[in-house]
Amino acid sequence: MISLIPDYLAATLEACPPDAHARNADYIPELARVDSSLFALAIATVDGMIYSAGDAEAEFTIQSVSKPFVYAMAIEDRGLDEVQRRIGVEPSGEAFNEISLEAGSKRPLNPMINAGAITAHSLVASPDDDESARVRRIVAGLSAFAGRELSIDRTVAESEWHDAHRNLAIGHMLRSYDMLTDDPDVVVHGYVEQCAVRVTTRDLAVMATTLANGGLHPVTGEQVVSSRTARQVLSVMLSCGMYNAAGDWLTAVGIPAKSGVGGGIIGALPGQVGLATFSPPLDEHGHSARGVQVFERLSEDMDMHLMDVPPPARSVVRHSHVVPLGRGSRRVDAHVYDLQGDIRFAGAERVVRLISDEPPTTKTVVFDLVDVHALDETAARMILETVRRLAADGHEVWFAGLDDAPLTHGRLDDEGFDLGRGVHVRMGSDLDDVAEQIMRA
């Protein structure tokens, strides 16, 4: 069978015709000259599968799509506090190249407008590094996000540098408020090179997925940035990524995103996928016109809107019953809580609720986690606290299938899983294994 996904992607491209009013960016000839019929879509999953349609291997300059990644690098290199002192996180309601700063703090409003992006650029690498080290670090960092070595389009960079008056204006303004500490000419020159890094639509999809995957590259396995950094970046993309149409995008598409004047747009759904589109002609907001269409369609067709309520899940508690474990004299009646599915706060709450409402009637209690699909930190802590309370009430608690679950609170010792304060959980790989261990005891 041929995968249906490429077909779907191809059909999506076909359903998004060129916009007669859209035009390539034309402030430099190199952008004006790009083939405006190029059109591509790529989706990369968090386990590294990449689907694409159209001209997904065509290279173009990354432009503003570099901003979230370089913001991430700045946070990694200088810490979030230092970065927050110099770059805000508020939507600006203004065009991307507005020459304005936050009243009072004099910070750029956010890292997605040029003022913030230039500041973020200046915060990458060590304060002692010179321009060329900083640019090398940025190209290396973008390459790490992409999972392949990227390079700068020197022709585009030179052409943009030749016409960088607005960014130089921003740079000098930032310098006048000490938001930049380096020479603004040098910083803007480096920023122009950052924007001229060449990428493909596939690259962008993978880069987006790395953010969506908590900073972990889905193919190379490199932890490019920390998950906390990735969360910060995604949050800012959500509120500020689409500039002055941020609210429209958030209600209509609902995917954290970032567009670039070169024609690229990325989207990142936390824990799910990264998306990228490419089509050079821009709409009146400066976003790729067909790219916006594609995102609207994907969000609609694929329930990718962040505010979509997921479908009702089956109960986390599949069964709650007393089961005889083992045979003969060693047979023990155990209250088995058979759990299933993705368990986050809401699921754990149901487990806790059930146990509070119908406490176990047997000394031995087993949580059967074999069918648990995922268990987040909060749910894990809630279940472990429940175990502690059951232990305090005199119960002996077993986990079946614990080895697969992300329980990092406690440590394994001879008596099982030590929760501290004298509480131990015994473990088996499944219910039969638990029964066998009980029999052996």
Added chain:
Amino acid sequence: MISLIPDYLAATLEACPPDAHARNADYIPELARVDSSLFALAIATVDGMIYSAGDAEAEFTIQSVSKPFVYAMAIEDRGLDEVQRRIGVEPSGEAFNEISLEAGSKRPLNPMINAGAITAHSLVASPDDDESARVRRIVAGLSAFAGRELSIDRTVAESEWHDAHRNLAIGHMLRSYDMLTDDPDVVVHGYVEQCAVRVTTRDLAVMATTLANGGLHPVTGEQVVSSRTARQVLSVMLSCGMYNAAGDWLTAVGIPAKSGVGGGIIGALPGQVGLATFSPPLDEHGHSARGVQVFERLSEDMDMHLMDVPPPARSVVRHSHVVPLGRGSRRVDAHVYDLQGDIRFAGAERVVRLISDEPPTTKTVVFDLVDVHALDETAARMILETVRRLAADGHEVWFAGLDDAPLTHGRLDDEGFDLGRGVHVRMGSDLDDVAEQIMRA
């Protein structure tokens, strides 16, 4: 066992001390006079369980927390298009009571600032309804969100009306641009009554949960507003709910929220929970100071940040193997895909990918869905399309456990599940049932 959740909530309240700089709203004596030590937290799950701590039964006026709910009613009553014509969705970067409109369109920037909320108020009920019908509809609507009958605090309403100059200024401004079509005095009077509806912290948590639950009330089961409306409201809460600190809130807390000058704050996590806090003293942004602390703590402790990447899930495909179904001459070898967990786009993609990479080697193919916890619309469509392609390749496809899955595309007939174009899926309640049917055939 006593549930740990109330303990956790109580501990959370204790960990959030009063802010010495915060003060009750004091523009009317009734708000200044509210006991500033009142403090409460409530969480309501989408299946109707409500936990609370502190003074969760104390009544106070809902104030601006009414805004998202009345915006929802306006969308229900007039349609999203009509409402969008008169109220934008862009964050304002301004204080809640700013007298300003979107350049060009002259719409209020969003429904969370007073200008937009007053406009939303005016759009509730039928255009032919008078003020008292509109207010009755709003009180009834808020009551439906809360699941109990709410009422207006007449003393507060009268006092606010006495000092409603700023809202009257906004009302007349809206009227001058035809964003309001009614008498602004009448609309603002009704809006003041809306803000004076009395609620408890428990009420607010349930109301928030109704939004988080796609508009479906978790206790009464009433579909208060459509899921599309709920999505629109949550999106706007996310970008505009916390006024000019929207970006800070989004990065630091990451929960769609709305605060009110009476001291309440609600938060709603789609598909998960609704939250509410109450503490009258306000910080310099006009948000309940302790409420903000509680939300920051909950977001941090409970991984409730929307941009948190969920924990890695177990594989959606538990097994992919050939299994003999039935016995004797009727025995049939079937390729069984044993799926599990929450399946959305990313999960379905893995199923599709597996089948593309390793096509079934037997004529009979079974999707075992018994352990599937949830299956969203997109995933369902992807799996059905896979079935169609397998059928086209000559396979006979069975679903085990289909009855529980939300497959709404197609219809049941004698030959099973009709996918159109001559493709049928046969169904069994589990793998044994499939085997039995094959035997009987």
Added chain:
Amino acid sequence: MISLIPDYLAATLEACPPDAHARNADYIPELARVDSSLFALAIATVDGMIYSAGDAEAEFTIQSVSKPFVYAMAIEDRGLDEVQRRIGVEPSGEAFNEISLEAGSKRPLNPMINAGAITAHSLVASPDDDESARVRRIVAGLSAFAGRELSIDRTVAESEWHDAHRNLAIGHMLRSYDMLTDDPDVVVHGYVEQCAVRVTTRDLAVMATTLANGGLHPVTGEQVVSSRTARQVLSVMLSCGMYNAAGDWLTAVGIPAKSGVGGGIIGALPGQVGLATFSPPLDEHGHSARGVQVFERLSEDMDMHLMDVPPPARSVVRHSHVVPLGRGSRRVDAHVYDLQGDIRFAGAERVVRLISDEPPTTKTVVFDLVDVHALDETAARMILETVRRLAADGHEVWFAGLDDAPLTHGRLDDEGFDLGRGVHVRMGSDLDDVAEQIMRA
């Protein structure tokens, strides 16, 4: 001979054709309906002569042209300090009906935009007076400026009140910041009546002249407002009278002015003339299009630009020589300074300089002021101080022609004009009279 001035005015009107793009104000039918071909120009001199051309007797509503006059009344009734606390004097760079206040002070930026004009309206009469007393005072005040009894056009007032949403918005905003202390509905209602007072172009010219004449009515001789108030009003007209085109007006026309949506414009040149035009169709700034043309032409043709440097004047000192006064033994040689023309600081400086450079060689010194046309306060003080110094040097000083000069510093006594500190100036009606008195002595 027929005066050439009416001819000139008529020629000016003819030279200003209708502007095809200009349109009557149409927010109320009463203004839209005014005959748009009406066209008038009037000039009134500070001694009460009125010239006019066109439809100078046609009545129309004064609208915003009332603002400077009512601002003047507010200053008279409450004092400049109180008025300045509530209304600024800065140009706004905004449209006349902008809903905005000065940052920080929350005052309206100036009294020429509606926010300031509504505030000024509320400050007329005593704080204890009710609306009808206030409106009566304003109509009486406008009538005093015009020199005839004016009245309100009730139809226009009612129609404007019906559509006063924007002004009501402004009024409530002002009330919310306590810039208004009365009920905004009442104040705006009164303001609407103020704007509906009926005037002719001749009235407006006379009203402007009263301002240009230091508040003294050129015909009735009533001191309608103090000269200090008139100066304040003219200053504000200069910088703010033409709204967001204030700078253009100031450079191109250079006459303190104020326009109204009814089609009137006034201009006032301090000490010289008042001007008024009337033509209902408005340009894109909301000014009478033909009125603006007329003012540009008048400024150009008649050297009325405030920044025009006046032509070089003849020397203030016509002669400085020693002259024998009287005959025979009583004959006295006197140093006579024969002064002429308008003497302000610059002229007095030359007198002082001359006397310092060439001190009088005779004991008797005479200032012959017969040909002095005007002597301002500063020049008078300078000359008197010079007299004091001459007296200190032992000179006996006479003024010839003093009775006509505005010397208010000192008092007449038997020995002449007493300057205090023992210094007297003797006086004669002309040089012969001085000689005669010397003879008689």
Added chain:
Amino acid sequence: MISLIPDYLAATLEACPPDAHARNADYIPELARVDSSLFALAIATVDGMIYSAGDAEAEFTIQSVSKPFVYAMAIEDRGLDEVQRRIGVEPSGEAFNEISLEAGSKRPLNPMINAGAITAHSLVASPDDDESARVRRIVAGLSAFAGRELSIDRTVAESEWHDAHRNLAIGHMLRSYDMLTDDPDVVVHGYVEQCAVRVTTRDLAVMATTLANGGLHPVTGEQVVSSRTARQVLSVMLSCGMYNAAGDWLTAVGIPAKSGVGGGIIGALPGQVGLATFSPPLDEHGHSARGVQVFERLSEDMDMHLMDVPPPARSVVRHSHVVPLGRGSRRVDAHVYDLQGDIRFAGAERVVRLISDEPPTTKTVVFDLVDVHALDETAARMILETVRRLAADGHEVWFAGLDDAPLTHGRLDDEGFDLGRGVHVRMGSDLDDVAEQIMRA
């Protein structure tokens, strides 16, 4: 006698104590280091007399006080139209160094804020000139205004250039909108040199007087700029010279002015005087604190407020009577209009009015202009037109004292002064001369 004016100036300085809150500009060490107790005042008259008090010979850098003069040079070099295309004339309501442009046109709002001043700098000299030629032209132009050779303080210029980030930001912004066509680094470098030109308070007073005197230097007699240019510059100083306190300055002081961060302030009263003060410590608006005090006091004490209504003048028509000219048979009765004083529109109007009301009863009509102090263009034209009408009515018109009056309309020929269309005016130096000529005829 010692002139009282120096005493007055010294007393004025004494009456303006240091402001404890004011501080030298400190963004570069060279300005911070200037002796903050330096204090000076100078007044220069349009005929070249200069009075001063305090440290009027101390040199300091001109800074923003250069702006009006360089704006004047730009107008001279490129024409007003070209300059207006690139620099507006509207008050900005913003700080002097605001990075903002006029909406739409993208022009700097006016030439008194840095953005406009940098643009004006770039428009001086020919477009083909390089930076050094432009700076030479500017230093030469400022020197021409001062009447002595000025030079650049290289230490200050270098220090300012080192910290010119804000001006570089403005320069690049202007370049990005093509308001500058040169390299912004070069233009800003030149602008920094312009600001570092060293002047004394006496220099500034003379420079201001040159503007007040229609561009004609009061000492050197050089026409530095045209009177039309001077008028434009004075107009812009009036509305924009004192930045965001323009309205306060206009109402309270009423003198076109410009301040600089070096501590200088100039004021210019058209046709009267130029003023300058110097005291380095600045108030919160960035104006010399003591300088502002001095100007307020001068305006108050010396009636220098532009909106002050001048004192009532004596009648322009001293006598209107029939006088016998000559003797015997040649004696002619003539209607003599004996005029006096400064005659502008208002005065001429009275003459015209009188002649219309009481037409001459004799064939011969004499205008006795001997005591006319000044006659402006408009008045001259009005009187000549009156002459034409009298000639048309058959009168023979004489001017006595015409040679001194600025009558440029017509030409002298054998028959007198030819007004065209066959109308001649005969002329005599005074009434006796007229009589004699009549006798001789």
